[in-house]
Amino acid sequence: MSLFDTEAYTCLSVQEVYELSFKVLTAAGLAEDQATSVAKVITAGERDECRSHGLYRLPGCVQTIQSGKLNKDAKPDIKDVTPALLKADAKFGYSVLAFDQAVDALAAKAKQNGIAALAINNCFHFSALWPEIEALTQRGVAALAMTPSHAWVAPAGGKRGLLGTNPMAFGWPRPGPNPYVFDFATSAIARGDLALHDIAGKPIPEGWGVDKDGNPTTVAREALDGAMLTFGGHKGSALSTMIELMAGPLIGDLTSLQSMAFDDNQKLAPMHGELVLAFDPGLLGGGDLETQSARAEQLFAAFADQGARLPSQRRFEARQRSLADGVRVPQSLYDRITALDL
């Protein structure tokens, strides 16, 4: 983060981040409804100081939009399959528009049936999952989301990329503005962090990756040419495999290996599926919402009591700051975005 303290920067309000994102995306040819959804999640990332999911993503979005593979005018087709199931065909547009168009119906189904699922197919995905989780907790339901990615990660005991970085996010609605929410990749580390270590010539800790022969390595370049590893050994590997199955074959969509083949080394946002589940505490709990919420709050209070932080706490603090004071965008990134050839 020292990068952001020493470097020159441009200060933007959160609204200006949104407007810049929307302008760039539509100038690149993305339809307005798609651009609105994408700009919203980029703005949320920048606002919460999740910079790797903020404006930093815009050049990559432009590349994906201009690739010819993304459907710039995709109108998601949302099917009400059963009382507990929605299927959204994103038609090779971005996942976030399909989600935005289905979120109210998903929450309503969960409230009516206790549990509901949204399977999004044929979508380009580049965003964090927590904005979607928060959209559901705001509607009073707990939520769980997952997607595959590209096959960079070896399973436990393996030596070649097979699983994606396969993120998983969960949220629980709380009284007040901020839910309990986490969002993590099941890889030991983000792929971008490996690249940063390579550029800086810094060794990586054991457990992040293996070389192309499957041997443990502390050299970032060797892990990039070999395979990343999951967090948490064989348990993390099992969890990643579950995500691969549930957000892939279960919903009739691609595995990370197939998504990578579809990309054909163009290094675009991955195209695959996403699974989002929503849970109604009212129906699942049997009616005594006050006791249920109090039990959860006691749990959270016990975290604080022993000095443990809840996930997303830093993000919520950053959000407060950004809404009050705006965000600092590194000048180099700002210049790169405004210089994009659109």
Add this chain to the structure above:
Amino acid sequence: MSLFDTEAYTCLSVQEVYELSFKVLTAAGLAEDQATSVAKVITAGERDECRSHGLYRLPGCVQTIQSGKLNKDAKPDIKDVTPALLKADAKFGYSVLAFDQAVDALAAKAKQNGIAALAINNCFHFSALWPEIEALTQRGVAALAMTPSHAWVAPAGGKRGLLGTNPMAFGWPRPGPNPYVFDFATSAIARGDLALHDIAGKPIPEGWGVDKDGNPTTVAREALDGAMLTFGGHKGSALSTMIELMAGPLIGDLTSLQSMAFDDNQKLAPMHGELVLAFDPGLLGGGDLETQSARAEQLFAAFADQGARLPSQRRFEARQRSLADGVRVPQSLYDRITALDL
């Protein structure tokens, strides 16, 4: 495992393991329907050489049955709440009978609605989750199950027991007899393993536990008096918290801390809730089951290609052996069981 090779043992057929378990449980006063379900999972554990969930559990079951807290004649009350939701009140009996009575309806609901949930409340729980997962994959659906336990595990950044060992299990139906299935505790290690290290005076690796002041320790006794840690650092801690919330407050049941208070240091099986989700690949996938299954099988084949094992592979191999040749029960355990004062 060398224990089992050098020690004297009694050889029993799988059927004899069931009969011994059923006899002991009913002699201890457990009703026949409860005893049937409990004996079935004990037999499955012994058969698959998951010995910590096999006959080894019988003395603890007897203690729980005789404690006065367990309802020996509990008749689970299963409510069909919505097209996608069953709630089972186990009435302070064992979870496994409630599950056995609800499993067909749960699978049927998943097949009709794409996704379905079974929330089991007020149940004593001592068994592994994989037998329940396998019962669902045998019915052609994918499944996910979780429960809290007792508050032995500190959250990441914390220093006191708050979370349970909170196991999670997942299964995917495959062609042939064996599904893809995993079942793991979200603690770094089983509590029993800590105790074994303490007895043997062996140091434990860093990352298993902290002492009572929250400092990392390699002394098993200090971790037993302090707190265990989750697997996978802050990610494992987040996952464990999700299980705590979903199989606790979400379904109107106890947290691990409350379950521990209910136990009141009697060291019985934990009494709390369990959440089981079932997913129908047909409805979620949109109909092309053959392609979906082929994609999953390609994934599993790629594990084998690079020398990685699928979870449960050893268990399925043990099952084959046990069904053919019976199981070896250490004589000391067999004697302890047959000497139980019933």
